[in-house]
Amino acid sequence: MSAQGAETDWSFLQCFGERTPGEDIQEADIISAVEFDYDGQHLATGDRGGRVVLFERVHPNVRMTGPDQRPPPPLPRGAAHEYRYMTEFQSHEPEFDYLKSLEIEEKIDKVRWCRSSNNARMLLSTNDKTVKLWKVYDKKVSNLTNFNLDGARNGSMSGGNTPAVRSPLWNNPRVAQLRMPQVASTEILLAARCKKVYSNAHTYHINSISVNSDQETFLSADDLRINLWNLEITEQSFNIVDIKPANMEDLTEVITSAEFHPHHCNIFAYSSSKGCIRLADMRNAALCDQHAKAFEEVESQANKSFFSEIIASISDITFSKDGRYILSRDYMTVKLWDLHKENAPVATFHTHEHLRSRVSAEMSDLLLQCYVWPSRAHYTKVCLIPVLYQDAE
Numbered sequence: 001m002s003a004q005g006a007e008t009d010w011s012f013l014q015c016f017g018e019r020t021p022g023e024d025i026q027e028a029d030i031i032s033a034v035e036f037d038y039d040g041q042h043l044a045t046g047d048r049g050g051r052v053v054l055f056e057r058v059h060p061n062v063r064m065t066g067p068d069q070r071p072p073p074p075l076p077r078g079a080a081h082e083y084r085y086m087t088e089f090q091s092h093e094p095e096f097d098y099l100k101s102l103e104i105e106e107k108i109d110k111v112r113w114c115r116s117s118n119n120a121r122m123l124l125s126t127n128d129k130t131v132k133l134w135k136v137y138d139k140k141v142s143n144l145t146n147f148n149l150d151g152a153r154n155g156s157m158s159g160g161n162t163p164a165v166r167s168p169l170w171n172n173p174r175v176a177q178l179r180m181p182q183v184a185s186t187e188i189l190l191a192a193r194c195k196k197v198y199s200n201a202h203t204y205h206i207n208s209i210s211v212n213s214d215q216e217t218f219l220s221a222d223d224l225r226i227n228l229w230n231l232e233i234t235e236q237s238f239n240i241v242d243i244k245p246a247n248m249e250d251l252t253e254v255i256t257s258a259e260f261h262p263h264h265c266n267i268f269a270y271s272s273s274k275g276c277i278r279l280a281d282m283r284n285a286a287l288c289d290q291h292a293k294a295f296e297e298v299e300s301q302a303n304k305s306f307f308s309e310i311i312a313s314i315s316d317i318t319f320s321k322d323g324r325y326i327l328s329r330d331y332m333t334v335k336l337w338d339l340h341k342e343n344a345p346v347a348t349f350h351t352h353e354h355l356r357s358r359v360s361a362e363m364s365d366l367l368l369q370c371y372v373w374p375s376r377a378h379y380t381k382v383c384l385i386p387v388l389y390q391d392a393e
Helices: 306-311 353-362 365-370 374-380
Strands: 031-036 042-047 051-058 082-090 095-097 102-104 110-117 120-126 131-145 154-156 182-198 208-211 217-221 225-230 237-242 255-260 267-272 277-281 293-295 314-319 325-330 333-338 347-350
Touching: 031 110, 042 110, 042 120, 051 120, 082 131, 082 182, 110 208, 120 208, 217 237, 217 255, 225 255, 255 314, 267 314
Parallel strands: 208 255
Antiparallel strands: 031 042, 042 051, 051 082, 095 102, 110 120, 120 131, 131 154, 131 182, 208 217, 217 225, 225 237, 255 267, 267 277, 277 293, 314 325, 325 333, 333 347
16 A cells, blocks of 8 residues: 555566466366465465465565576565466376266365465365365485495485395395494475375365364355365264255255355355355254345346346355455456445445446356356356456356
């Protein structure tokens, strides 16, 4: 902020993954999830190939070594920090559900950081069906030298079976002197290990995960249900929201996103394809089908149309850091909601206003076919019509 009351001055800071002219983009490299940790010191990204890549905030003068040896791009004038590559790991692999004859993509839908402990970084990642808890930690590796076997003068301390090596020591057991291996060098490498796998709890595709402020539980949401998990228990979860009707023909909306309150562990919010945000309190009942508050902007009958209901579908929500506000994103706007005001947002930011007049002109069978499951618009990746969301995917 340049001065009190003045507009925020936004400027370009950094770019990751710049490609050379003419270089083809591999679908597996397309980023599908981005998440900062609670203090902004680390950044995690997930891609369509099932990989999670971690970055660390450092001073621009600090030189880093590692797999990413490309020179960092120049920073804007006055930039006090930048994010450097830390490590990456394969979080999910493609699977196939033989019971339903359904292919499960490895694409990362969400990444969420957990509180760190013992200098280890913990995070959750999910694809359409399975949530995993990962531990990223510093691993000490010692390089050894001065072995007794001629064929193994150098090596490193690592696990696994070592094949037998034929040498003079093998044929002549009477050796005058045995050498003790010596540590030539020691280095610290980042390693990732999957600690927990939470699976077989969702019939529909997972669109959200959120870690509770108590750091003991988290929720996972699909199109019709929200489940509550304990981080230490993988075999059992509790269903806290279920909007599936007895007859699927009566289905009028689906869940598009869910998020825990940043401070109150009993409160969470979830959004729907109707453009409504519901606030629920787990102290009221075990099954939170009855919401405590509902945030929805009622549109006048003059402006209401078939397309207004479609573009009102919320793709993502998040709480402000103090928990006072909720930020929601739909197809055409970003809205800021005050928890004390349910009937209208306190601020609305238009994102594709120049395309609003063209929406009605694009009515076609293709549009109706694309909108079967509006919850798949998570992260605004699924387009209603090609011309409307060329920037979405």
